[in-house]
Amino acid sequence: MAGAALKTNLPDVLKTLLDDPRVTVRRAGVPDPKGKCVVYWMQRAQRGVGNHAVNLAVYVANELGLPLVVYFAGISNFPHANLRHYVFLNQGLSDIEEDLAKRNITFVMRRAPHESHEKLLADVHAACVIGDENPMREPERWRKRLAAKITIPFWTVDADVVVPSKLIEKAQYGAYTIRPRLYRMLPEFLVPYQNPHALYAWKRPRGFYADSVHEDMTHGWKDLDRSVKPVEAWTGGTHAGLKRLKLFTGKMLRDYEAQRNRPETDGTSCLSPYLHYGHVGSQTIALAVEAAVAKDPSLKSARDSYFNELIAWRELAVNFVRHTSNYDTADHAEAWAKKTIAEHAKDEREWLYTLKQLERAETYDELWNAAQIQMVRHGWMHNYLRMYWAKKILEWTPDAATAVKYCVHLNDKYFLDGRDPNGYAGIAWAIVGKFDRAWNERPIFGKIRYMSGASTGRKFNSKRYIQQMHALPSGDPQ
Ligand SMILES: Cc1cc2nc3c(=O)[nH]c(=O)nc-3n(C[C@H](O)[C@H](O)[C@H](O)COP(=O)(O)OP(=O)(O)OC[C@H]3O[C@@H](n4cnc5c(N)ncnc54)[C@H](O)[C@@H]3O)c2cc1C
Numbered sequence: 001m002a003g004a005a006l007k008t009n010l011p012d013v014l015k016t017l018l019d020d021p022r023v024t025v026r027r028a029g030v031p032d033p034k035g036k037c038v039v040y041w042m043q044r045a046q047r048g049v050g051n052h053a054v055n056l057a058v059y060v061a062n063e064l065g066l067p068l069v070v071y072f073a074g075i076s077n078f079p080h081a082n083l084r085h086y087v088f089l090n091q092g093l094s095d096i097e098e099d100l101a102k103r104n105i106t107f108v109m110r111r112a113p114h115e116s117h118e119k120l121l122a123d124v125h126a127a128c129v130i131g132d133e134n135p136m137r138e139p140e141r142w143r144k145r146l147a148a149k150i151t152i153p154f155w156t157v158d159a160d161v162v163v164p165s166k167l168i169e170k171a172q173y174g175a176y177t178i179r180p181r182l183y184r185m186l187p188e189f190l191v192p193y194q195n196p197h198a199l200y201a202w203k204r205p206r207g208f209y210a211d212s213v214h215e216d217m218t219h220g221w222k223d224l225d226r227s228v229k230p231v232e233a234w235t236g237g238t239h240a241g242l243k244r245l246k247l248f249t250g251k252m253l254r255d256y257e258a259q260r261n262r263p264e265t266d267g268t269s270c271l272s273p274y275l276h277y278g279h280v281g282s283q284t285i286a287l288a289v290e291a292a293v294a295k296d297p298s299l300k301s302a303r304d305s306y307f308n309e310l311i312a313w314r315e316l317a318v319n320f321v322r323h324t325s326n327y328d329t330a331d332h333a334e335a336w337a338k339k340t341i342a343e344h345a346k347d348e349r350e351w352l353y354t355l356k357q358l359e360r361a362e363t364y365d366e367l368w369n370a371a372q373i374q375m376v377r378h379g380w381m382h383n384y385l386r387m388y389w390a391k392k393i394l395e396w397t398p399d400a401a402t403a404v405k406y407c408v409h410l411n412d413k414y415f416l417d418g419r420d421p422n423g424y425a426g427i428a429w430a431i432v433g434k435f436d437r438a439w440n441e442r443p444i445f446g447k448i449r450y451m452s453g454a455s456t457g458r459k460f461n462s463k464r465y466i467q468q469m470h471a472l473p474s475g476d477p478q
Pocket of ligand 1: 260268269270271272273275276309310311313314317381382383384386387390411415417418419420422423424425426427429430
């Protein structure tokens with residue numbers, strides 16, 4: 001439906017708000033005049049500040065003269081999520097409640113089995129619903145399903161990228177194609193958030209049901225996979241994420257270029273879990289980096305290097321998942337990659353490992369085992385080793401399809417930042433050469449870029465890294 005048709009009969013102020021390229025009208029119409037509040041269904045952008053979706057919801061609520069309720073549905077069966085992921089998410093909920101309260105907004109959490117959206121919308125008499133965006137398959141399906149079920153307007157806001165993803169209409173070939181397009185639009189979109197306050201407070205109806213954000217949201221969920229333990233070294237939530245951001249921009253950014261490929265040092269921002277849960281938005285991070293550069297212009301080249309990851313590569317991953325329905329398989333490979341993989345399908349593999357052997361870090365390769373230990377025990381791995389880790393799995397499994405399958409399984413099971421577009425894009429890059437070019441041909445890999453253990457290990461103090469990983473508190477798979 002044309003944009004104009006979707007917005008007929010809306011007050012002019014709302015029409016203007018919906019003209020924002022971050023906004024998608026998923027269900028057209030006018031807000032229910034009998035509605036008692038506006039609801040923002042928070043899913044991906046799990047934060048109370050620095051959130052375009054909260055902001056739009058506040059503007060709409062203020063315009064309609066209604067209070068705003070922010071709703072989080074604690075579902076028990078999020079695809080591939082286990083106890084480790086839920087604990088990190090749970091830690092973020094009290095920050096959301098606190099930050100929203102400062103803006104005169106009520107946060108409501110209902111967890112399974114009480115998490116029905118339709119019930120919540122009926123209980124609060126919502127006039128309209130605002131949502132956020134998530135390019136992944138299942139979350140996108142939830143949005144479509146909700147739009148089909150409800151009768152009030154439903155608008156979603158692309159809150160977790162700097163440049164609204166629909167402005168990059170087509171699937172991109174690589175960082176080199178998306179980067180100039182994104183950077184051209186930064187002056188328009190990399191601007192401070194306003195964090196407006198809601199004018200009208202919501203009064204909780206008598207007998208209204210909500211779960212406490214301070215309690216274990218997984219309590220009583222019998223089918224939840226609890227085998228992957230939480231990682232004590234990480235604390236989820238906006239406040240912990242912003243603290244890390246402050247440390248990064250204040251003390252670490254200066255050395256980012258020099259340190260970012262040294263897995264034995266704490267040299268990168270480690271913000272990926274916070275970005276994944278939306279505890280901190282990429283725009284907030286980018287603005288903090290810009291503020292550091294404004295104070296000290298010698299940080300410019302560190303900023304450029306960091307933005308290449310945070311904006312170019314991260315938003316390329318979002319673009320990839322948005323436009324590639326089979327993003328978590330090997331089937332989307334480019335023609336050259338498919339050809340070279342097929343030509344080398346029968347190459348002899350000296351080592352073949354089962355998924356269990358890989359999971360338990362039982363390979364001949366000490367460096368790879370250490371990286372796998374970091375994944376399992378720490379819930380995170382350094383980027384340089386993620387590349388090596390995935391490429392070795394291609395070498396050690398019968399074919400590329402199996403390699404992608406094993407990588408996705410382990411990536412999503414153990415990483416706090418797993419189940420994210422970045423993971424699928426990273427695995428696609430490593431296994432089927434997505435966003436890469438053809439390299440010199442060699443066994444098994446064909447023209448897919450190869451990384452040798454010897455040269456990877458020489459580029460940093462791998463001995464120290466291996467020792468560090470073995471010293472991590474245990475939590476190994478049974
Ligand atoms: C095989 C493989 C699997 C990966 N799996 C994941 C995953 O599950 N989740 C995840 O968030 N990232 C994944 N990455 C990308 C990258 O390794 C991590 O984002 C990064 O290591 C996170 O650490 P950091 O926050 O300290 O990064 P920094 O170097 O501080 O970078 C800042 C931010 O930029 C983004 N970024 C950095 N490198 C990349 C990249 N190569 N591609 C896309 N975005 C990037 C991340 O959001 C990161 O938090 C994967 C990469 C590969 C090669």
